[in-house]
Amino acid sequence: MPSVVDRLLNVAANVPDAPAVVEDLRVFSYAELAERAAAFAGIFAQGPRRRVLIVAEKGFQAYAAMFGSLMAGATYAPVAVDATQLRLQTISASFEPDTIVAHPALAASLTPPIDARIIAPDEKLVSQAPDSRxxxxxxxxxxxxxxxxxxxxxxxxxxxLDHYVDWIGPAMGLAPGDRMSQHPNIGFDLSVLDIYGALCHGAALHPFIDRGSRLLPARKVQNDRITVWNSVPSVLSIMETARELDAAHLESVRLFTFCGEVLRRDHVAKLFAARPDAIVLNTYGPTEATVAMTCRRFTVDDWDRACSTSAPFGEAIGDMRLDLVGGDDGDEGEIVISGPQLARFYWNDPALTAEKFRDHTLPDGRVVKAFFTGDYARRSEGDTYFLGRRDDMVKVRGHRMHVGAVSQALEKIGWPTAVAFEKGGQLFAAVERVQGRTFDQAEVIAELSGLLESYSVPSEIRCFDAMPKNQNDKIDGAKVRAMFESGSTR
Known part of the structure; x- marks a missing residue:
């Protein structure tokens, strides 16, 4: 199986002048990307620990640094440039990089190791001898x-990483001529799909760098003629709020890929209403399984039958394996993952590593190392559906239940963005305001009473103008609780 470095170099040799990274003010070719990566590699290879901390905006220089780290035989840690200073300092102290790719003022605030070399992302580099280690x-x-x-x-x-990228190519049909979005920040592992998927298969990668393109992503999709889109499903809500989840803005897209959150039925319906000839891929996987390790493909002809309130996430890819354990029957339980994409360990945390990465006995009696995700799922009629986190299993009035069942019921009655939580033995929920619809708590509770057991109906439901999001564009559950408790709706 070719490495990701070999794939990049092969593309650069075959189509050196093809666009690799398309930024707003400049287009970088594959030849330029391979050259810059090699220049970074020469520097990174000199570090005694060969650890590279990359704190840079998504774009050509960050991508070249990642490939350069791999060329040098090093290990890199990518961090979003807008991460809090405390987070940056904590990561730097734990990772102990000997090279930091960041603008000097930012790097200085990290309190880096005394021997760390700081390189500005666009710094001119002098070629170094290769490392023999x-x-x-x-x-x-x-x-x-x-x-x-x-x-x-x-x-x-x-x-x-090599196993995952090997799957990406044929599964997504990526090739020269494709224009792929790069919306997630580089510190979010979903960006791995964009970066290596595109650049290892000859596609042009289009980073969404400025604030405008991140807040109104459909406009950049339209302007750049994006053919392959990848994001968390929540970004579709951003497009919908802007009234841009439509054919005019998404006309060029042939493939939509999602991961990181539950993909809602109404979003799938709206995608196919806008682009009936497109393909939608829904995937699942924690960071510990190298981005994603399942896939479910949808077309306009089959999505309606497969989707309940949410889309199923498919079966394991390649040599990966997914088992459901500890449920009431063999079709429900905690998701346990095994196979070549498993992470090795948690950095500097052997106790957590031992807790989450454990021996798992397969049905044929073989014992393998596996990752116990804490996620629950159910298989039904050949499809697998996400139910919620083990942490979301609560006890209310003597009954055990998943709070996700409340969110799903709210989606069914027309409140597609909803969060439920338990506190003090009671259930509470928040929904995001739907344009053109009036929120009446009593009416919503009455409707839920027709779908849920009495103990599952929230004691209080509030309507927020917009759900708070974290740095990775996912709904921030902790902030939802804080807003609920403070009485804020925005």
Whole structure:
């Protein structure tokens, strides 16, 4: 199986002048990308630990630094340039980089290791001799927030990245001539699909850099003639609010790919209403499984039958495996993942590694190392549907239930963006305002009473002008609770 570096170099050799990265003010070719990556590699290889912290805006220089790290046999950790200073400092202290790619003023605020070399993303580099040491097993470390909010480093091996990228090409049909979006920040592992998917298969990568393109993404899709779109499903709500989830703005897109959240039925319906000849891929996977490890393909002819309130996320890809364990029957339970895309460990956290990465006995008796996700799912009529987090299993009036059932019921009655939570033995919920519809709490509760058991109906429901989002464009559950408790609606 070719490595991602070999794939990039092959593309650069075959179509050197083809567009690799298309920024607003400049287009960079594959030859330029390979050259810049090699220049970074020469610097990164000199570090004693060969650890590279990349704190840069999405774009040509950040992508070249990532490939350069892999060329050098190093391990990199990407962080969003707008992360809080506390988060940056915490990650820097944990990762102990010997090279930091960031503008000097930003890098200085990280309190980096005393021996760390700081390189500005666009700094002119002098060629260095190659390193003779064997490459590190770990390709990159993504620091997620985790349930406590403290950065948790997920160490992804090179073999896992290679396996995932090998699947991407044929599954998405990426090739020269495609123009792929790059909407997530580089510190969010969903960006791995954009970056390596496009640049290892000859497509042109279009980063959504400025604030305007992130807030009104459909306009850039239209202007850049994007053919392949990838994001968390919540970004569709942004397009919908702007009244741009339509054929005029999405005309060029042949493939929509989603991961990171539940893909709602109404969003799938609106995508196919706008682009009936497009394909929609819904995928699932925690950061610990190298972005995504399942896939479900939809067309205009089959999506309606498969989708309930949400879209199923499909079966395991390639040599990956997904099992459901600990449920009431064999078709429901916690998602347990095994296969070549598994992360190796949590950075500097052996206790958490031992807790989450454990031996798992397969139906044939073989014992494999597996990741216990804490996510619950159910199989029904050949499809697999996400139910919620194990943490979302609550006890209300003596009954155990998933709070996700409340959100799904709210979606059914016309409130597609909803969050439910338990506090003090009671259920509460918040919905996002729907344009042209009046919110009446008593009416909503009455409608829910026809769908849910009495103990599952929230004691109070509030309507927010907009759901708070985190840095990765996902709904921020902690902020929803805080807004609820403060009485704020915006």
């Amino acid at each position: 064997s490459p590190d097993d770990i390709a990159y470390v993504i620091f997620t927030s985790g349930s406590t909010g403290a950065p948790k480093g997920v160490a992804v091996p090179r073999t896992g």
